[in-house]
Amino acid sequence: MKIVKIEAIPFAIPYRKPLRFASGEVHIADHVLVRVHSDDGVVGVAEAPPRPYTYGETQASIVAAIEGLFAPELVGLSLLEREVMHARLDRTVGNPAAKAALDMAVWDALGRTLDLPVTQLLGGWADRMRVAHMVGFAPDAEMVAEAEHVRERYGITTFKVKVGRRPVELDVRACRALRSALGPEVELYVDGNRGWTPSEAARALDAMSDLGLTLAEELCPADDVLGRRWLVGRTPVPTVADESATTPGEVTRELLGGSATMISIKTARTGFGTSQRILHQAEGLGVEVVMGNQIDGQIGTACTVAFGAAHRASSRRAGELSNFLDMADDLLTEPLQIAGGELAVRPGPGLGIEIDPDKLAHYRL
Ligand code: MUC
Numbered sequence: 001m002k003i004v005k006i007e008a009i010p011f012a013i014p015y016r017k018p019l020r021f022a023s024g025e026v027h028i029a030d031h032v033l034v035r036v037h038s039d040d041g042v043v044g045v046a047e048a049p050p051r052p053y054t055y056g057e058t059q060a061s062i063v064a065a066i067e068g069l070f071a072p073e074l075v076g077l078s079l080l081e082r083e084v085m086h087a088r089l090d091r092t093v094g095n096p097a098a099k100a101a102l103d104m105a106v107w108d109a110l111g112r113t114l115d116l117p118v119t120q121l122l123g124g125w126a127d128r129m130r131v132a133h134m135v136g137f138a139p140d141a142e143m144v145a146e147a148e149h150v151r152e153r154y155g156i157t158t159f160k161v162k163v164g165r166r167p168v169e170l171d172v173r174a175c176r177a178l179r180s181a182l183g184p185e186v187e188l189y190v191d192g193n194r195g196w197t198p199s200e201a202a203r204a205l206d207a208m209s210d211l212g213l214t215l216a217e218e219l220c221p222a223d224d225v226l227g228r229r230w231l232v233g234r235t236p237v238p239t240v241a242d243e244s245a246t247t248p249g250e251v252t253r254e255l256l257g258g259s260a261t262m263i264s265i266k267t268a269r270t271g272f273g274t275s276q277r278i279l280h281q282a283e284g285l286g287v288e289v290v291m292g293n294q295i296d297g298q299i300g301t302a303c304t305v306a307f308g309a310a311h312r313a314s315s316r317r318a319g320e321l322s323n324f325l326d327m328a329d330d331l332l333t334e335p336l337q338i339a340g341g342e343l344a345v346r347p348g349p350g351l352g353i354e355i356d357p358d359k360l361a362h363y364r365l
């Protein structure tokens with residue numbers, strides 16, 4: 001079970017429809033495929049999506065950090081020495097997506113070695129999750145058409161609407177258009193990606209108070225410490241910390257500082273190991289979580305659903321599992337399928353996914 005080799009392979013797959021949000025936009029999935037090889041001939045995989053506007057990582061920096069810093073630290077360790085692995089990774093600050101992909105590829109290799117699904121090793125709670133779809137900035141009619149199409153075709157009835165960079169009135173109008181087109185049955189929540197000041201966020205939430213929003217995520221930057229606390233105190237909508245809560249320490253600061261009341265867990269930035277710590281931390285504090293999406297491809301989405309379904313607390317809400325639908329292609333031999341508003345965890349050892357060698361040859365850089 002010894003790690004003998006780690007690969008970091010950059011690839012690029014275009015989006016059919018770019019995703020636009022307050023902190024950036026994505027036109028190409030310029031991710032890094034991570035492969036961890038063991039001396040038993042087992043290969044575990046995961047993917048790292050760079051989000052420079054959120055964590056400062058780029059595709060090149062992820063490859064450089066894995067090849068130059070992390071692989072030399074991990075080669076020689078057993079797949080079972082995950083605490084040692086984390087201690088070694090944490091000698092370097094930052095680089096969350098690179099570290100998370102390594103963690104998840106090690107779990108995949110472990111599952112394959114033991115001939116067991118990762119989701120069962122993690123917790124084995126359920127075999128599927130309900131899916132929430134993220135709707136990016138666009139003219140109102142396009143946002144509505146996208147949500148209607150996704151509901152019709154995939155049975156998805158939970159939507160996260162991107163807000164926060166445009167004037168407040170435009171976002172309010174878009175949310176109102178979605179509510180009126182989709183009716184009272186669908187769940188709608190908003191994510192501001194730090195785009196508003198606290199007073200803008202308060203104005204927006206007041207203007208949307210009749211829309212039945214279930215969550216308000218990261219409306220203002222984490223550095224607006226008192227402003228965020230003020231906002232939490234004046235809105236009845238649960239407030240989710242996403243990019244402000246990427247480590248157990250940050251989760252503690254956000255929750256105990258009163259700047260958020262829920263936590264978004266993204267396996268793309270905290271892998272399985274640290275995501276599990278955060279999940280248990282949230283449970284211990286009596287705080288709900290939502291499984292978020294770092295604009296993952298199908299490999300990352302397979303990781304999110306394997307983790308989210310594995311635990312009772314992370315599978316209660318719909319998980320954000322559908323953004324891969326906007327990509328023109330992907331690397332898996334068998335594409336993920338969303339049906340009836342749900343995504344099933346892949347059966348089979350590890351993550352239950354296989355990389356198509358021809359697709360990888362085509363899209364690798
Ligand atoms: C989200 O929930 O914020 C946008 C940037 C990022 O890192 O993740 C996405 C979605």
Ligand code: MG
Pocket residue numbers: 191193217218242243264292
């Ligand atoms: Mg978010």
